[in-house]
Amino acid sequence: xxxxxxxxxxxxxxxxxxxxxxxxxxxxxxxxxxxxxxxxxxxxxxxxxxxxxxxxxxxxxxxxxxxxxxxxxxxxxxxxxxxxxxxxxxxxxxxxxxxxxxxxxxxxxxxxxxxxxxxxxxxxxxxxxxxxxxxxxxxxxxxxxxxxxxxxxxxxxxxxxxxxxxxxxxxxxxxx
Amino acid sequence: xxxxxxxxxxxxxxxxxxxxxxxxxxxxxxxxxxxxxxxxxxxxxxxxxxxxxxxxxxxxxxxxxxxxxxxxxxxxxxxxxxxxxxxxxxxxxxxxxxxxxxxxxxxxxxxxxxxxxxxxxxxxxxxxxxxxxxxxxxxxxxxxxxxxxxxxxxxxxxxxxxxxxxxxxxxxxxxx
Numbered sequence: 273x274x275x276x277x278x279x280x281x282x283x284x285x286x287x288x289x290x291x292x293x294x295x296x297x298x299x300x301x302x303x304x305x306x307x308x309x310x311x312x313x314x315x316x317x318x319x320x321x322x323x324x325x326x327x328x329x330x331x332x333x334x335x336x337x338x339x340x341x342x343x344x345x346x347x348x349x350x351x352x353x354x355x356x357x358x359x360x361x362x363x364x365x366x367x368x369x370x371x372x373x374x375x376x377x378x379x380x381x382x383x384x385x386x387x388x389x390x391x392x393x394x395x396x397x398x399x400x401x402x403x404x405x406x407x408x409x410x411x412x413x414x415x416x417x418x419x420x421x422x423x424x425x426x427x428x429x430x431x432x433x434x435x436x437x438x439x440x441x442x443x444x445x446x447x448x
Numbered sequence: 449x450x451x452x453x454x455x456x457x458x459x460x461x462x463x464x465x466x467x468x469x470x471x472x473x474x475x476x477x478x479x480x481x482x483x484x485x486x487x488x489x490x491x492x493x494x495x496x497x498x499x500x501x502x503x504x505x506x507x508x509x510x511x512x513x514x515x516x517x518x519x520x521x522x523x524x525x526x527x528x529x530x531x532x533x534x535x536x537x538x539x540x541x542x543x544x545x546x547x548x549x550x551x552x553x554x555x556x557x558x559x560x561x562x563x564x565x566x567x568x569x570x571x572x573x574x575x576x577x578x579x580x581x582x583x584x585x586x587x588x589x590x591x592x593x594x595x596x597x598x599x600x601x602x603x604x605x606x607x608x609x610x611x612x613x614x615x616x617x618x619x620x621x622x623x624x
Contacts, residue, residue, distance in 0.1 A: 278454035280490035280624050282512045314456035316622050321599070323614070327536060327547050328554040332620065336458045360503060371503050372586045378504040400605045410548045413612040415604040419619065423497070424594030429576045436589040438499070443595065444508065446492050448456050448624040 274305060285313065285447040286359040291386040292339060293346075293355055294447070303383045306343050313339045313387060315447045321417040324401040325410035331397060333416065339392040343385035349376060352384050364439040450481060461489065461623040462535040467562040468515060469522075469531055470623075474559045482519050482561060489515045489563060491623045497593040500577040501586035507573060509592065515568040519561035525552060528560050540615040 273279070281302045286293050292313060296303050320333040346352055357368045401414050426438035449455070457478045462469050468489060472479050496509040522528055533544045577590050602614035 273454060277486050277516060278449060278456075278488050279516075280454075280456050280488045280514065282490065282492035282510065284508065310453050312454050312456045314458065314624055316458035316624070318620065318622055321539070321617055321620065323540075323543075325548050326554070327532060327544060327550050328558070330536070332460065332622075334458065334622070338456065340453060340455075356503060360506070363497070364499075367499075367588070368503060370588050372501050372583050372588070374503050378502070382504070403607070407548050408607045409609070411609055411612060412543070412546050412548070413602075413604065413614045414608055415602055415614065417602045417614065417617050418600030419597065420600045421595065421597045424596045426589075426591055426593045428589065428591040431579070431584045432590055433585070433587055436587060438589045438591065438593065441497055441593050444494065444497065446494055446508075446510070448490055448492070 273309065274301075279305075280448045282446045282448055284444060285315070286362055287389075288355070288358055290389050292389060292447075293359065294343065294385045294387070295356065295359070295382055298381050298383045300383060303385055306385060307345050308342060310340060310342055311387070313447050315445055317445065318419045319398070320419055322397070322401050323417065324403045324414050325407040325412045326404065329401065329403055331401075332419075333397050333399070335394070335396045335398075337392060337394045339387060339389060341387045341390055343387045346384040346386055349379045352379050352382065355384060355386075356382070362442065363444055364441045367439045449485065450477075456624045458622045458624050460535075460620060461491070462538055463565075464531070464534055466565050468565060468623075469535065470519065470561045470563070471532065471535070472559055474557050476559060479559045479561055483521050484518060486516065486518055487563070489623050491621055493621065494595045495574070496595055498573070498577050499593065500579045500590050501583040501588045502580065505577065505579055507577075508595075509573050509575070511570070511572045511574075513568060513570045515563060515565060517563045517566055519563045522560040522562055525555045528555050528558065531560060531562075532558070538618065539620055540617045543615045
């Protein structure tokens with residue numbers, strides 16, 4: 273919330289057990305506003321376009337989760353480093369340990385919030401199109417067109433040292 | 449907003465000129481709550497993982513837009529049909545005209561809101577990693593790993609008539 277108006281801000285997230293973690297700059301206005309307030313964290317994955325014989329029944333297959341709660345701040349530097357390490361391990365296993373070690377001032381410049389998974393709901397559409405029976409012989413194509421997200425070919429920057437290979441990464445998702 | 453708490457609900461959207469359109473069931477609680485209230489519509493596209501030599505400077509490339517405003521309802525049936533047609537034309541050009549024609553009761557069962565693009569902000573990160581200069585010879589791979597979204601091979605449903613081909617579709621994006 274900002275001046276009585278809800279603001280939806282994209283941010284990365286990760287889950288460990290019964291908590292969802294959010295992080296960012298220590299001066300992030302979003303994290304400052306979220307600390308101690310009731311916030312909503314929503315994650316959505318689009319899976320397919322759903323095509324029917326009528327415009328009305330067109331849809332999308334998707335999975336979404338809505339989480340409500342009051343984030344608490346994680347302030348202990350060792351705990352912060354452990355949680356950030358877990359975030360990176362989830363995306364790129366093994367990478368944290370080969371990086372230039374994190375500095376105390378970097379942990380200080382990073383705010384970490386965690387939200388207990390207490391009140392949440394999920395909404396999912398899956399499966400085939402749902403036409404009206406009377407429309408099934410209408411001559412328009414019906415079915416699913418999958419929506420796929422994947423990681424492309426890594427692009428080294430100009431400083432990449434010879435002999436280094438990019439990590440095997442997993443797909444991230446942004447929450448709002 | 450729902451009982452004083454902000455709720456972030458995924459929904460499809462489209463833009464025509466200076467308006468963003470949202471639609472859904474006439475009994476959608478989200479659309480009922482959004483009508484006449486100040487709402488926030490956010491769209492985000494993740495473009496790449498950004499890998500640096502330190503954990504601290506890891507990031508993502510992304511584009512996001514945040515739109516604030518008070519949605520107004522479009523109630524005229526012809527206007528509703530024209531806007532829904534434009535939505536489908538944007539995703540699958542030519543498809544609306546080959547579908548079983550929309551029925552008046554279907555238009556009545558669909559609520560259409562439009563939000564003027566008056567107050568909006570965009571946030572973008574693009575380009576290469578931004579390491580500390582002192583870290584550039586640290587032996588960890590640095591660069592971009594692109595995140596790509598694409599449409600997969602269409603999957604006809606069991607009612608698909610022989611000889612029909614699926615439409616050429618464009619990628620949808622969900623707003624929140």
